[in-house]
Amino acid sequence: MSTKTIEEKQYLIRFKANTKSHLTVLDHDICSTNCPDKLCTLFCPGEVYKWEGARMQVGYEGCHECGSCRIGCPHENIKWEYPLGGHGIVFRLA
Ligand code: SF4
Numbered sequence: 001m002s003t004k005t006i007e008e009k010q011y012l013i014r015f016k017a018n019t020k021s022h023l024t025v026l027d028h029d030i031c032s033t034n035c036p037d038k039l040c041t042l043f044c045p046g047e048v049y050k051w052e053g054a055r056m057q058v059g060y061e062g063c064h065e066c067g068s069c070r071i072g073c074p075h076e077n078i079k080w081e082y083p084l085g086g087h088g089i090v091f092r093l094a
């Protein structure tokens with residue numbers, strides 16, 4: 001049995017992005033003042049969250065729908081929903 005690298009596994013993923021984000025950072029001031037380590041930028045496997053000076057940018061199009069940000073944000077500052085039906089991540093079987 002062959003073992004796939006992370007890069008090979010990532011190649012099997014496709015995204016069908018909606019025009020509306022299914023992820024919302026509720027209060028950017030909390031990120032700025034109460035979360036010095038910006039933990040979402042560390043635990044998100046899709047690298048969806050990027051700190052841009054005073055605001056958290058949310059690249060929802062690349063979300064893997066793992067749900068980690070529902071429990072990983074120490075301030076419960078991320079509203080997480082599934083993308084609308086027919087949108088989001090698509091897995092291809094190899
Ligand atoms: S982990 Fe939560 S509070 Fe911290 S930067 Fe991310 S969204 Fe903001």
Ligand code: SF4
Nearest residue numbers: 044063064066067069
């Ligand atoms: S559900 Fe997972 S991949 Fe999507 S934004 Fe949250 S941590 Fe990142």
